Amino acid sequence: MVTGMVSPDLNSANKHFSPKQxxxxxxxxxxxxxxxxxxxxALKPKAMIDATMQYYTHNTATAERSLHHDAVKVTEAIKQARQNVADLIAIKNSSEIIWTKGATESINLIAQSYARPLLKPDDEIIVSELEHHSNLLPWLIVAQQTGAKIIKWSSNVDELTSLLSSRTKIVAITQMSNVTGFCPDLFAISQLVHQYNAILVVDGAQGIVHQPINVEALNIDFYAFSAHKLYGPTGLGILYGKKALLEQMTVWQGGGKMLKKASFTEFVVADLPYKFEAGTPNIAGIIGFNATLQWLKNWPLTQLEQYTDQLSQYAKTQLTQLANIKFYSVDNSPIISFNINQIHHNDIAILLSEQQIAIRTGEICAQPLMNKLGCHGVIRISLMPYNNQNDIDKFITALKNAMNVLI
Ligand SMILES: Cc1ncc(COP(=O)(O)O)c(C=O)c1O
Structure with missing residues (x-):
């Protein structure tokens, strides 16, 4: 783990991790x-499910608008949730946290509200080859709109040195690849990017789940993730942006609550974070995610990570004993991607599903990376601290059964 990544208050030694509990x-x-x-x-903890149910069953109300009892409580819960997200990624000012509908929307917001007005023809956006389509397509779209160029980057720090120039305006990189599990050295990358006055956009969709991050210490300009991969509800995303950048950005969408004043000829935008939150937010989602984050505070994140690393080693050792297997993922990663010679990945998915094992196969939203890896898709298993060795054993047995059918 890179120094400066861990948010210290989340990792207090007096918390105990029991895999069973x-x-x-x-x-x-x-x-x-x-x-x-x-x-x-990710699967959802009972705390999240209960809080969502409570909101819909007993406390349904809008946020930031009405003044009745439940509405005020909901507004307060959303404020608290924003603070909990700020604490999670170690930033001081919670008004730098914007609710979106997912990591994808967060990155599109940056591309359209920050990059589009800024970019001129021949400006450059450096995008790593590891990226999920969500951290590539928004940049391709804005490049088409502005005449800027996309520069392909392997994610190697030395190579970045040779790609950066005065034309570079943005560098986009994942915290953890959803295919290989590789985690780039964000600290070194951030230092280089800022030497060229470019801004650093980090896609935290996979990384936040396994590696607590200190966004301020890493000097990240924009950070995006989705609640649903971090034990939270679907349809909710987070965008962190530095205040100075968010303030200079044009608005993203128009609607209720993103304004201070409006007439038929003009409007004055609201202060952060509301400027980027037009319309009724995903209230149930935010309340559910707040419960998730409260629940997550009970667990020592570094121990969860160590446990998942051990589980990954165990899974990899078992997989290595099978014939004709080719790995694409790095060691000790919660993400294990591979192929089995002569077998189509989707055939494996179907035969495992028949044995009640849920995995993912295919291009997994990373076509350019698949091309680089020389395959048309992979078999991916992804691990969480709620998995155990028994899960791996059942998976390996099911995989052997599938291979016996297919070979
Ligand atoms: C690395 C990475 N980035 C971005 C995303 C997009 O997340 P969402 O679809 O929740 O917006 C994913 C989802 O798989 C991902 O793995």
């Missing part, structure tokens, strides 16, 4: 099936 917090795990597709979306 952790697992017991997930109602979906009370069945025979095995869930190894958490990088697509």
């Amino acid at each position: 952790f697992r017991a917090d997930f109602p979906a795990l009370n069945s025979e099936s095995v869930y190894l597709d958490s990088a697509a979306t």
